[in-house]
Amino acid sequence: AQKVTQAQTEISVVEKEDVTLDCVYETRDTTYYLFWYKQPPSGELVFLIRRNSFDEQNEISGRYSWNFQKSTSSFNFTITASQVVDSAVYFCAFISNFGNEKLTFGTGTRLTIIP
Amino acid sequence: DAGVIQSPRHEVTEMGQEVTLRCKPISGHDYLFWYRQTMMRGLELLIYFNNNVPIDDSGMPEDRFSAKMPNASFSTLKIQPSEPRDSAVYFCASSREPGTVNTEAFFGQGTRLTVV
Numbered sequence: 001a002q003k004v005t006q007a008q009t010e011i012s013v014v015e016k017e018d019v020t021l022d023c024v025y026e027t028r029d030t031t032y033y034l035f036w037y038k039q040p041p042s043g044e045l046v047f048l049i050r051r052n053s054f055d056e057q058n059e060i061s062g063r064y065s066w067n068f069q070k071s072t073s074s075f076n077f078t079i080t081a082s083q084v085v086d087s088a089v090y091f092c093a094f095i096s097n098f099g100n101e102k103l104t105f106g107t108g109t110r111l112t113i114i115p
Numbered sequence: 116d117a118g119v120i121q122s123p124r125h126e127v128t129e130m131g132q133e134v135t136l137r138c139k140p141i142s143g144h145d146y147l148f149w150y151r152q153t154m155m156r157g158l159e160l161l162i163y164f165n166n167n168v169p170i171d172d173s174g175m176p177e178d179r180f181s182a183k184m185p186n187a188s189f190s191t192l193k194i195q196p197s198e199p200r201d202s203a204v205y206f207c208a209s210s211r212e213p214g215t216v217n218t219e220a221f222f223g224q225g226t227r228l229t230v231v
Contacts, residue, residue, distance in 0.1 A: 033218050045222035101213040105158045
């Protein structure tokens with residue numbers, strides 16, 4: 001069975017600091033997809049990134065970067081020079097392509113950026 | 116595209132009343148998902164549809180919950196009768212084919228349901 005673990009329940013950092021959100025997943029499948037979603041205080045779930053299991057290249061999008069390492073089954077998310085608008089709950093999610101069409105979500109990490 | 120559209124955004128109802136939540140998926144998305152989010156249980160998948168057909172409803176908590184998708188652009192989640200423990204945020208999401216290169220699900224803004 002697939003499982004996604006976000007061990008950090010809450011993180012607080014001062015604005016402009018860098019912060020890394022951890023995500024560890026468990027699966028026996030060899031082909032799968034990983035995701036990060038952001039849930040700001042307004043409540044909607046916003047898709048941030050998708051990464052497939054064959055692509056371990058790190059990705060950078062502005063102040064956001066993602067580090068995918070199959071060797072440690074991790075897909076960590078780093079925000080550089082954090083801003084107050086980054087305050088949200090961040091969810092890591094997983095889906096396999098072997099007949100399982102359900103997204104498995106982690107429990108989320110609540111990130112608070114202190115001005 | 117307008118994204119996934121849910122209505123209402125907020126619903127307050129009395130215990131025992133019927134509640135209907137509505138969702139319009141993104142055009143062209145073949146998959147539609149209903150999730151429930153609570154503090155205690157996080158995000159739970161209730162049911163999902165492929166091409167308007169319910170595929171897996173194992174997450175539906177009990178017979179009081181039902182979902183339909185009469186066409187590709189509309190789905191409902193109904194709770195009858197509602198109970199206070201049904202209070203939660205209900206999300207609808209849609210995607211192309213999960214587990215493929217176009218697999219990400221896009222979520223609506225959610226319906227915050229309060230049953231008093």
